[in-house]
Amino acid sequence: MNHTMQKLLASIRDSIGPLRELQKNADPDEKLILADVVDRLFTARELLGDIQAQMADLSSQNEKLKQTTAQRDQWISQKANFEPFRFFAGGTVMVEKDDRRSPYCRDWYCKHCFDNERRSQLQPDPRRHWEFVCPSCKTPIALYPRDQEAYNEAHNQRDPATG
Numbered sequence: 764m765n766h767t768m769q770k771l772l773a774s775i776r777d778s779i780g781p782l783r784e785l786q787k788n789a790d791p792d793e794k795l796i797l798a799d800v801v802d803r804l805f806t807a808r809e810l811l812g813d814i815q816a817q818m819a820d821l822s823s824q825n826e827k828l829k830q831t832t833a834q835r836d837q838w839i840s841q842k843a844n845f846e847p848f849r850f851f852a853g854g855t856v857m858v859e860k861d862d863r864r865s866p867y868c869r870d871w872y873c874k875h876c877f878d879n880e881r882r883s884q885l886q887p888d889p890r891r892h893w894e895f896v897c898p899s900c901k902t903p904i905a906l907y908p909r910d911q912e913a914y915n916e917a918h919n920q921r922d923p924a925t926g
């Protein structure tokens with residue numbers, strides 16, 4: 764397409780020279796007509812320049828869209844490997860499906876961030892016992908005694924902080 768545009772611009776440019784030559788020996792009426800034709804050719808050349816700029820714009824937008832689509836496709840295939848896990852305390856996290864260990868032993872990903880197409884692994888909140896927090900959106904997830912028992916059982920230890 765850009766090549767076609769270049770040829771078009773070149774052909775307009777090549778037409779202007781001969782028309783100017785004709786103008787030299789033309790009678791006054793013909794000169795006016797030829798001058799008008801040359802003007803129109805200049806206008807056409809400018810418009811083609813605008814179209815070229817718009818095409819360059821579209822092409823860069825297209826590249827960005829391709830990237831976004833590729834990222835989305837990647838996310839959709841990643842997303843399929845996760846499932847929600849709900850604690851007794853009520854909070855829900857995302858865990859990897861093919862990890863066959865207890866959900867209490869798997870990595871926990873923030874559901875809120877996951878819904879916004881981002882993976883963010885929850886971390887223990889150093890200020891609150893049995894609370895985890897998303898480093899991205901700061902959503903806290905608390906574990907109640909039943910979760911704590913299940914956690915300890917799954918990890919075969921007494922406490923995530925001291926164990």
Ligand SMILES: [Zn+2]
Pocket residue numbers: 873874875876877883897898899900901902
């Ligand atoms: Zn989050």
